[in-house]
Amino acid sequence: MSPARRLRAYLLRYRRAFAAGCACVVGTAVIGLASPWVLKLAIDDLTRGVTADKIRLYAGAVLVLAAAGGTLRFLMRRIIIGVSRRVEYDLRNDFFAHLQRLDLGYFQRNRTGDLMSRATNDLSAVRMMIGPAIMYSATTAITFVVGIALMLSIDARLTLISLVPLPLISLSVWYFGAVIHRRFERIQEQLSEISAIAQETLSGVRVVRAYGQEASETARFRLANAEYVRRNMGLIHVQALFFPVMGLLMGIGALLVLWLGSREVVAGRLTVGELVAFNSYLMMLAWPMIAFGWVTNLLQRGMASWKRMLDVLDTPPAIVDAPVPRPLRPVDIRGHVEFRHLTFAHGDRVVLRDITAVLPAGTTTAIVGTTGSGKSTLLNLLPRLYDPPPGTVFVDGVDVREIPLHVLRGAIGFVPQEPFLFGSSIEENVAFGGRGGDWRQPVEAAAAIARLDKDVDAFPKGYDTVVGERGITLSGGQKQRTALARAIVIDPKILILDDALSAVDTYTEEEILGRLRNVMRQRTCLIVSHRVSTVRHADLILVLSDGRIVERGTHDELVAAHGVYAGLHRKQLLEEELAAS
Amino acid sequence: MHDDEIIGRAYDGRLMRRLLTYLSPYRGQVGFAVTAIVGHSALELAPPYLTKIVIDEYIPAGDLSGIGTIAALFLLTVLGAFALEYLQTSAMQAIGQRIMFDLRMQIHGQLQRLDVRFYDRNPVGRLMTRVTSDVDALNELFTAGVVAVFGDAFTLVGIMAVLAWMDWRLALVAFSVLPLIAVITEWFRANVRDSYRQVRMWMARINAFLHERITGMATVHLFRREERDLASFDDINRRHRDANIRSIFYYAVFYPAVELVSALASALIIWVGGGWVMDDRLTLGSLVAFLMYAQRFFRPISDMSEKFNVLQGAMASSERIFALIDTPVEIASIPGAVRGAPGVIAFEHVTFAYIAGEPVLKDVSFRVMPGERIAIVGATGAGKTTIVNLLLRFYDVQDGRITIDGTDIREMDLADLRSLFGLVLQDVHLFSGTVAGNIRLGNDAISDDAVASAVKAVHADTFIDRLPQGLETAVVERGATLSVGQKQLLSFARALAFNRPVLILDEATSSVDTGTELLIRDALRVIMAERTTIAIAHRLSTIQGMDRILVFHKGQLRESGTHQALLVERGIYHRLYQLQFQAAAAGVAPVG
Secondary structure, eight states, X not given: OOHHHHHHHHHHTTHHHHHHHHHHXXXXXXXXXXXXXXXXXXXXXXXXXXXXXXXXXXXXXXXXXXXXXXXXXXXXXXXXXXXXXXHHHHHXXXXXXHHHHSOHHXXXXXXXXXXXXXXXXXXXXXXXXXXXXXXXXXXXXXXXXXHHHHHHHHOHHHHHHHTTHHHHHHHHHHHHHHHHHHHHHHHHHXXXXXXXXHHHHHHTHHHHHHTTOHHHHHHHHHHHHHHHHHHHHHHHHHHHHHHHHHHHHHHHHHHHHHHHHHHHHHTTXXXXXXXXXXXXXXXXXXXXXXXHHHHHHHHXXXXXXHHHHHHHHTSOOSSOOOSXXXXXXXXXXXXXXXXXXXXXXXXXXXXXXXXXXXXOTTOEEEEEOOTTSSHHHHXXXXXXXXXXXXXXXXXXXXXXXXXXXXXXXXXXXXXXXXXXXXXXXXXXXXXXXXXXXXXXXXXXXXXXXXXXXXXXXXXXXXXXXXXXXXXXXXXXXXXXXXXXXXXXXXXXXXXXXXXXXXXXXXXXXXXXXXXXXXXXXXXXXXXXXXXXXXXXXXXXXXXXXXXXXXXXXXXXXXXXXXXXXXXXXXHHHHHHHHHHO | OOGGGOOOOSOOXXXXXXXXXXXXXXXXXHHXXXXXXXXXXXXXXHHHHHHHHIIIIIHHHTOHHHHHHHHHHHHHHHHHHHHHHHHXXXXXXXXXXXXXXXXXXXHHHHHHHSOHHHHHHSOHHHHHHIIIIIHHHHHHIIIIIIHHHHHHHHHHHHHHHHHHHHOHHHHHHHHTTHHHHHHHHHHHHHHHHHHHHHHHHHXXXXXXXXXXXXXXXXHHHHTTOHHHHHHHHHHHHHHHHHHHHHHHHHHHHHHHHHHHHHHHHHHHIXXXXXXXXXXXXXXXXXXXXXXXHHHHHHHHHHHHHHHHHXXXXXXXXXXXXXXXXHSXXXXXXXXXOBOOOOOOEEEEEEEEESSTTOEEEEEEEEXXXXXXXXXXXXXXXXXXXXHHHHHTTSSOOSEEEEEETTEEGGGBOHHHHHTTEEEEOSSOOOOSEEHHHHHHTTOTTSOHHHHHHHHHHTTTHHHHTTSTTGGGOEEOGGGTTSOHHHHHHHHHHHHHHHTOSEEEEEOOOSOOOHHHHHHHHHHHHHHHTTSEEEEEOOOHHHHHTOSEEEEEETTEEEEEEOHHHHHHHTSXXXXXXXXXXXXXXXXXXXXX
């Protein structure tokens, strides 16, 4: 379906309101054109000499026409702009709902700022296209046709002469609009450059201060700032011409009417009233001409924006339920995890090679390996944050791709290395996966296991403490422990810790792991860690290197095997010996 | 209430006066622009009057050359208005840009001075909107607001004067509708302010919600929040829509209402003036001119209401900007500060809290002799990083003092003090630019040779040589392509190139592969050589190389001595050592 048709579908939901709005547009334009005619009649009668009653009638007509026109204009604006706001609302909801369906990879490929700008700037351009643009183009068209007809009926020759500047008005509005838009884009680019520099300077404030680089940072900022001003000046020269040129063209039109029209009046071919009415019509036509050029730009920009939004809306969600998912319920999941010959690549880069492992329900499996060995990717495949190839990852013997997503993810408690917290209270963050209702009890229990309870007790507002954007007010360790509590509270069958306690000191970590062990008994647990102390109690340790499992076994078995893991362990023993010397 | 939700009043005399001071460096140009806009308004007054002359004098007399003269005059006013409007607009926009430049530099400068504590409370994203969108909102005020008001005011006064001069009685009749305009405008102003505030607030919420959900989408998926989030979003979105629809109502009433009043004025002019024309008390041309002026009279009134939103946005932005500029800087050089010089660093009974009532350091005293190498160890939250923050005066002590060779650091010149230290932080901050640029930062006194030798000394050349353009390779988005270990080595090179007498090292906790680990160990040895070193250490190898270890626990200095001596003591250090540096044995007694 073409982009325009897609948009029309949104408009058609409000087709009746839209039809009413268009009727108002016609009424407004026709009534607007009637008042100069009244003026013409009044003035002509005055030159001939009339009764006071007739003049009162004209005065009354002006007032009645204004009242009727005003009412229609009120309705037109309310209805059409109102529809545009409703469509905007529908579009925004649909856009967000679609974003929710897209997979993690999509958000890694696309910058947040870009998606944001589609949801805000582009959406607002689309709204301008369906609201003001439609309203003004309809008004323009009607005013134009009826207005010129009326002018022609007064004096055909004068009409043709005085209309000469009008197309120039449209043309120059269109031209200015395009040039202004281009220069404006260049200004916006520089603005993001300024933002980037400010962002760097501000987030690196300690380094800047410690090395006394305030002056050189200021110089860098000054440079970007000056370039921004320079680009703005380029826009100003064009923009400053815009309204004066409009004034000039309209002025020349008025000049022609006054000059040539007066000569016609002297020659007796035109009445004074007609001259005045003619002048009014010309002024009334000037505005639609401006609007026409402006609307053209709105439509162009609106369509470009709509296409940008469609880029997102038309991206098919990569990770969805199977066409016929297994009819499983969350309670059915026991937590038996299996990887069968799993090979996985991010694009061309192979991250995991031929991974095969069985993790029986209720056991703890640890994964160790250097940075970039594929540990996190392996964990991300289980809840289908990335999609594993068919027939490679199983829960309870069922391919994860065939388990309904909400069942699969509902059975998994996932604690990432860099936890993402939301700018709400601690309670809301911990109960994030909850389904409404009162969560204080389970939240407190989970917080106790995650050793978050003492920290929360120390906060003046306790669990109601708002953690700020992305948890800014919490320390790294507190954030990780909040994320841990968030995973525990949903009572998952499978618990995944992706180096989830790296910012927590070893002593606290030991305490947390001790408490977790009770909770973990009925759960399958996957732990990634760099610390041998964390993984040594696992039922199974997998050593990953360059995407392959190079060793597997228990702590004791692996130490005895004299391989990579034993090397890691030996290094610690060596350090102990060093320490003893 | 969120800072960005401050909407403010449409007009605030105090803020306005302060904003006008930014115009004063450009008063010459402003004077020019005001003259031009007043001239433009004056010329705009001419056409109706010229029409009157034509209708009253030349048409009845059939004087074609007279009509030609008027047409020529008309052309002159049109051209003059064109020139003046162009000059005015470009002058004012240029001034606006210069003021924005000044303001941005002022804000940036203030951000460079503000205490580090300020950054703890204000997320960087919010501060950036001060530099960008808030400043731009003010631009509108200067370019579209301040000067245009003179033009509008002159137009209004000018029309009133011309009408009164042409026929003061008819002028009174025409102006009799003005009280109605006042009522309508006041009604509009009061209502639109409130609805505009609502629209802005809900838009801000929509943006915040979207931004948070997009960045945290993985979490949303993992915890199956899609439906509930969609419901929350729908709620905010609907409120935004409804606020907008409410505000449409006020606009939809206002414009037709003003036009209706304008029509009322025209009707009165036709009725009363028409009667006078018949009695020959008024010329027809004057009546036509009156009608034309009446139409022009109401245009600036509608315009002013448009400008109202601009003004309101600008006031809110200026309020936020001034709040930032007025934030007092607590940590700065005092007048008559003494020059700093390296020497004995002493903490004397130092007490400090980030949040009142929750001390992080309690009565801490220790000395570091020149050339001595000190390790600071302790569990998370023991106050280790705070020591560094206080020494560099990112924060000031609340009790006790820190001295260097007996001089309180608060009495030393701040730049001098900081120039004593080479700082290596846990998470290395890289700037956009080249690798070399990240080593010398903005300090051009550090030569290319110095950069190269620093790089070599800390073994950073092992990976820099493999980069496409070596030292001149561009660093992309905060070093995304470099590994943690590589970034560490870069920051060592930075500290070495600056060659400061005291090295402050906050060792990274994150693990790196063994090869890099060995390089880092050796690099550390190089940068610590012949330097006083204060290190928050996480590596056993680092700690063992130190002259003395200070053990912090719960904000207090509890033990001090060499590695071996402290191990023998079997105190806190011994337990910490077992926990952090040995494979943790299960069942260790709680620390402290």
